[in-house]
Amino acid sequence: PSNTVSLLVTRTVSGLFGQKDWHGINTFFYFIFWRTLLPALAIFLLIGLFSQPFSVLLKANPTAFWVLGVMTVFAFLGAIIRSYLSALQRFTAQIVIGVIELGVLLTVTFLLLKLEFAALSGVLGMLISVIVGTILTLHLISSYFLPQKKNHQRLKIRSFFLYSLIFSAGTMSLISTDVLLTRYYFDTHNSGLYSALSVIGRMI
Numbered sequence: 001p002s003n004t005v006s007l008l009v010t011r012t013v014s015g016l017f018g019q020k021d022w023h024g025i026n027t028f029f030y031f032i033f034w035r036t037l038l039p040a041l042a043i044f045l046l047i048g049l050f051s052q053p054f055s056v057l058l059k060a061n062p063t064a065f066w067v068l069g070v071m072t073v074f075a076f077l078g079a080i081i082r083s084y085l086s087a088l089q090r091f092t093a094q095i096v097i098g099v100i101e102l103g104v105l106l107t108v109t110f111l112l113l114k115l116e117f118a119a120l121s122g123v124l125g126m127l128i129s130v131i132v133g134t135i136l137t138l139h140l141i142s143s144y145f146l147p148q149k150k151n152h153q154r155l156k157i158r159s160f161f162l163y164s165l166i167f168s169a170g171t172m173s174l175i176s177t178d179v180l181l182t183r184y185y186f187d188t189h190n191s192g193l194y195s196a197l198s199v200i201g202r203m204i
Helices: 002-018 022-049 051-058 062-087 091-114 119-145 158-185 188-203
Strands: none
Touching: 002 022, 002 062, 022 051, 022 062, 022 119, 051 062, 062 091, 062 119, 091 119, 119 188, 158 188
16 A cells, blocks of 8 residues: 555656646645545554454464554655655655665664564564654655645545555565465464565565
8 A cells, every 4th residue: 555655646746846836745745644644544453453363363473463553654654755755856865765774674673583573573673664764754855845835726636546556455465475374384483584584575
């Protein structure tokens, strides 16, 4: 779903940027922010609600699912903010922040693996790297959406959002199957190591 949000934001904001519509760029941020935050919070609550059954099924620590829920919220919000960098053609900043995020992910995951956090290592490492990247990006583009301006436009994004959501859901299902199978058939320690390495591989 966060990929869907990224596609939507990049497509819309790049068009507004090409038209030099600064008011539209400002108002679109709040338009998409609130429409993304509510589903993200709903997913967080659902993951938390089913954390115990998931932990039994996948042989994982229930805490990992709560962390995953928090990461989902930050992933949605981070997708909005980072997509502004692409749409506003801040490519150098995008590369630098990406490298910083990767460095934070590798460092935190390695330290947590050393401390024997097992399956939590990859999830916590990804959460912290997403938070760091979001904060840095937010600082860079804050002038585009602060202060908030009144919105006098009606934006129609439903059809594009639906098609992108279906595509992203299918893609995520395919690339996550190996992790789910590993957690089901192997013990907690080995499946945690595989999960952490899988997350690192996707980031790279």
